[in-house]
Amino acid sequence: MKDNISSLMDGEFHPGEASELIERVGRDEEARETWATYHLIGDVLRGDGGHQSGIQSRIFAKLAEEPTVLAPKPKKRGVVRAAQWSAAAAASVAAASVVIWMAAPDSRTSFQATQNSTATELASVRVEAVSPSSGVQPVNFNEYLLAHEEFLPSTAGFRRYASMETVAPASGAAGR
Amino acid sequence: MSRTSSPAGSRFVAQGLLKVVPKLCVLAFIVVVCAMPAGQALAQSAKGLETRPQDAAGWLNLMSTAATQAVYSGIYIHQYGGRMETSRITHIADESGEHEKLETLDGPPREIIRRNDEIICYMPDAKVIKLDRKRARKFFPGLLSNISNVTENYSAKLGEIDRVAGFDCQVVVLDPKDSYRFGHRFCAELNSGLMLRATMISDRTDVLEHFVFTQVGIGSPINRDLLKPSYADKKTGWQTDRSALQEASGPDSGWYVKSLPAGFKKIVEVKRAMSGRADPVIQQIYSDGLASVSVFIETSQPGDSQRLGLVQQGGYTFYVRSIEDQPFSIKVLGEVPRNSLQQIGNSLVSRQR
Numbered sequence: 001m002k003d004n005i006s007s008l009m010d011g012e013f014h015p016g017e018a019s020e021l022i023e024r025v026g027r028d029e030e031a032r033e034t035w036a037t038y039h040l041i042g043d044v045l046r047g048d049g050g051h052q053s054g055i056q057s058r059i060f061a062k063l064a065e066e067p068t069v070l071a072p073k074p075k076k077r078g079v080v081r082a083a084q085w086s087a088a089a090a091a092s093v094a095a096a097s098v099v100i101w102m103a104a105p106d107s108r109t110s111f112q113a114t115q116n117s118t119a120t121e122l123a124s125v126r127v128e129a130v131s132p133s134s135g136v137q138p139v140n141f142n143e144y145l146l147a148h149e150e151f152l153p154s155t156a157g158f159r160r161y162a163s164m165e166t167v168a169p170a171s172g173a174a175g176r
Numbered sequence: 177m178s179r180t181s182s183p184a185g186s187r188f189v190a191q192g193l194l195k196v197v198p199k200l201c202v203l204a205f206i207v208v209v210c211a212m213p214a215g216q217a218l219a220q221s222a223k224g225l226e227t228r229p230q231d232a233a234g235w236l237n238l239m240s241t242a243a244t245q246a247v248y249s250g251i252y253i254h255q256y257g258g259r260m261e262t263s264r265i266t267h268i269a270d271e272s273g274e275h276e277k278l279e280t281l282d283g284p285p286r287e288i289i290r291r292n293d294e295i296i297c298y299m300p301d302a303k304v305i306k307l308d309r310k311r312a313r314k315f316f317p318g319l320l321s322n323i324s325n326v327t328e329n330y331s332a333k334l335g336e337i338d339r340v341a342g343f344d345c346q347v348v349v350l351d352p353k354d355s356y357r358f359g360h361r362f363c364a365e366l367n368s369g370l371m372l373r374a375t376m377i378s379d380r381t382d383v384l385e386h387f388v389f390t391q392v393g394i395g396s397p398i399n400r401d402l403l404k405p406s407y408a409d410k411k412t413g414w415q416t417d418r419s420a421l422q423e424a425s426g427p428d429s430g431w432y433v434k435s436l437p438a439g440f441k442k443i444v445e446v447k448r449a450m451s452g453r454a455d456p457v458i459q460q461i462y463s464d465g466l467a468s469v470s471v472f473i474e475t476s477q478p479g480d481s482q483r484l485g486l487v488q489q490g491g492y493t494f495y496v497r498s499i500e501d502q503p504f505s506i507k508v509l510g511e512v513p514r515n516s517l518q519q520i521g522n523s524l525v526s527r528q529r
Contacts, residue, residue, distance in 0.1 A: 140451065140452060141487070141489040141494060141507075142489075143450050143451060144450075144470070144472055144494070144507055144509065145489065145492060145509070147448065147450075147459055147470065147472070148468075148470040148492075148509055148510065150313070150420075151311075151312065151313055151444070151461050151468050151470070152256075152313075152468070153313065153314035153316055153318070153319050153387075154254045154256075154261070154263075154316060154387075155254075155261065155263050155278055155280055155286060155288060155315075156254070156256070156259075156261070158280075158286045158288055158297045158299070158306070159261065159280055159283050159284060159286060
């Protein structure tokens with residue numbers, strides 16, 4: 001694997017084979033680390049300094065540390081997290097492409113495309129799990145929320161009575 | 177001692193003072209120190225408390241009793257799920273129990289009149305009077321009512337003296353002992369023990385829910401007219417909604433949570449009609465005294481399986497699952513971490529099947 005990565009960096013792969021390996025580098029943490037380390041070695045040899053050291057693992061560690069979504073939480077937090085996610089994903093893509101640009105201009109385009117899509121997939125998987133999914137919404141969750149709010153230690157359950165009526169005309173709540 | 181004009185006399189007086197003043201200071205200090213405890217006790221008993229609780233458990237008890245037994249009125253803010261709502265509360269206690277009026281100051285006008293367990297809610301925009309019972313419900317500042325075993329699942333400790341609505345208050349910290357619940361911070365007014373602020377926080381110190389008095393009066397007599405509903409004489413054309421009284425407690429459905437997180441108990445089970453649902457939906461409320469979880473059990477319908485797992489909605493996380501080989505759909509939500517929702521939802525079983 002390490003030899004393959006080394007060869008890839010030296011531009012010794014055919015485009016077809018390269019994309020498979022690149023995908024693997026995108027998936028495999030160890031391979032990513034090797035990729036980064038080899039570039040770091042290259043950078044140091046060329047006198048470019050070691051400022052990229054461990055950046056990918058740091059970014060991914062940061063992403064792994066992202067707070068799990070707690071219930072309840074303010075609506076906008078989800079948006080903020082999604083934005084943070086895209087920023088982090090963009091940062092990792094940027095970091096990766098900077099490294100590639102410096103060492104392997106030939107494979108830059110294809111790798112960037114692959115890495116880009118991997119990052120986007122990663123981000124979208126995570127965001128999917130925590131935000132309202134974009135698909136059909138057959139279940140009206142608001143009504144369950146209202147039913148739960150009736151037992152909150154506040155006026156919340158009473159406040160949204162009217163909106164519940166408009167949401168649930170068939171509930172037969174009002175009478176006599 | 178009179179002043180003297182002779183220099184010698186002046187010197188004598190000055191020397192005398194030099195000798196006497198330090199002694200006077202010591203004496204004065206002793207007198208002040210000795211007098212302090214008595215003075216403080218007097219001041220406290222005049223305001224209410226004989227002695228202040230020494231530990232966190234004592235403050236928790238005091239907050240619980242002060243909410244029901246004290247006389248107070250004020251305005252508080254409630255923040256949760258991205259919402260912020262302001263209400264006015266007027267509360268008195270006499271030989272017949274608690275009398276309380278809650279008015280919403282923003283959003284749709286609501287007046288909630290409570291006499292002990294009975295609740296009447298006036299909703300002028302909908303022209304509806306809703307009758308209800310308090311049941312296991314709690315209202316700020318009575319969040320700690322009926323809590324005896326809170327320290328089994330939370331470790332309690334005293335925090336600093338803070339200030340809320342112009343009153344000094346004692347911070348009491350409740351940290352969860354496991355990962356199934358969130359932490360709480362309370363601030364109790366020093367002389368009455370009334371809860372002035374309550375905050376539910378995550379382990380990452382995000383504020384999840386927040387109650388705070390912005391203005392409050394404690395202990396002064398309250399005119400009973402302030403407890404009367406404003407709409408009592410304008411009820412023509414209004415409807416009375418008794419559904420909440422009717423939906424209460426049917427026979428036990430047989431559904432129960434096998435692996436309920438420690439300290440949680442089922443506090444109520446109701447059956448309710450819901451829009452888009454052919455069959456009545458069972459709602460069970462579980463609580464550890466501070467946080468509550470709603471479990472909805474309903475007959476499966478087409479479309480239910482489209483959103484399974486953790487679903488984010490309206491500032492809350494729902495845990496949605498279907499039961500294998502059985503036509504039931506389960507929804508769980510509440511003020512607890514996601515693993516709590518999942519454990520409750522996943523261990524829900526029916527005694528009858």
